[in-house]
Amino acid sequence: MTTHKPILIIGAGISGLCLAQALHKSSIPFRIYERDAIFNQRAQGYRVRINSVGIAALTQCLPPELFERLKACCAHTTKGMGAKWHLDGVSGGESAGPKLGPKGPQGGPQAGSQAESQAKLGEKKMGPGGPQDEDVEPLNADRTVLRGILMRGLEGYVEFGKEFEGFETTAVGVRVRFSNDSEVEGCLLVGADGAGSRVRKQLVPGFEVVDTEGRFVYGKTVLTPEFRDNEVRNELPEDYIYWVLVARKDKIEMDDVELLRLSGEDSAALTRELTSGWYSSFHALFDLQNAAQTSVIRIVSARPDLPTWDSTKNVTLIGDAAHVMSPSAGIGATTALRDAATLSQVLAEEGSQVEKVGKYEGLMRAYARDALMRSSMGGKHMFGMRPFEELKPVPV
Known part of the structure; x- marks a missing residue:
């Protein structure tokens, strides 16, 4: 992908940092903007499980030495159903x-x-949108450690204390403004700002998240x-x-x-x-x-049938901003990592940006739907989660 203006990533969470690593690996210009004043301002407290699909995404996005470092920091996972x-x-x-x-x-x-x-x-041995290799040992990572590893080498590309305020499309890309009245321009805006994504609220005003x-x-x-x-x-x-x-x-x-x-x-x-x-x-x-x-x-969770939005606005979504889901099936992080790998891969291909972003969004909606359905089944199993049609929207 040949561009002079950078890709603007809002949010330095798992999906945003993984995408940045992949762009860095492909020499695609980017910048990350994080609302927190410092990297570990908020507790990132729990662990994430990454199955073979997520591992493949990490392998694609990270330099080999960084991926090996991540594996060394993960807990050993023991299979057992007895x-x-x-x-x-x-x-x-x-x-x-x-x-x-x-x-x-x-x-x-x-x-x-x-x-x-x-x-x-259930009997269906499928990961979020693709086959899951049951013989590959999942990675079990502390979320704070995972973010720290994904941050390595990106320190000079992240600006902290940047609270997203809004965007407007331009003839050649997108302009983003922050709460301190500063502005930046880029070729593409990627909302990686979590379940309460401000980017999503402007891009898809009718997007519903249910309790x-x-x-x-x-x-x-x-x-x-x-x-x-x-x-x-x-x-x-x-x-x-x-x-x-x-x-x-x-x-x-x-x-x-x-x-x-x-x-x-x-x-x-x-x-x-x-x-x-x-x-x-x-x-x-x-x-x-x-x-x-x-x-x-x-x-909270998005509904499985994700809405479509205008890909010509030079704005897209990844991770929880696109498809927040219950952690009951243990595939939320995997799906977010897959977003990063899929988007970075299509951006490196030939073609117009609109075509490439549209391709990513089509692929993402398909595997995210599968992941959201599986997370719903996990929620039913764990705490009696009701069907999506019985759940009420909730502000996030």
């Missing part, structure tokens, strides 16, 4: 697996891994000496345990407005309350959690 991989929260004994239905165990929050959810979704009614409490318990010395500790992984409590909002006895405003300390207190009836050996997990890393998240 009873030993499922523990009943109340009895503490082995379980056949998470119970199906909206209530979860004993009508409360349900424990279970994303890998378990994805493996149980899945899932409420996830994410947390980490650092493996301190106190935890290691706990009498019930067996063979635990090093560094920390990452856990998620999953429930539908009508199963939590707290007003939604209050729930979503809980501080880390209050979120931690909620986890102890929700698990107070669990087997005693689990209590250390929540008693010794790092409350600064605990948060309650409302799970």
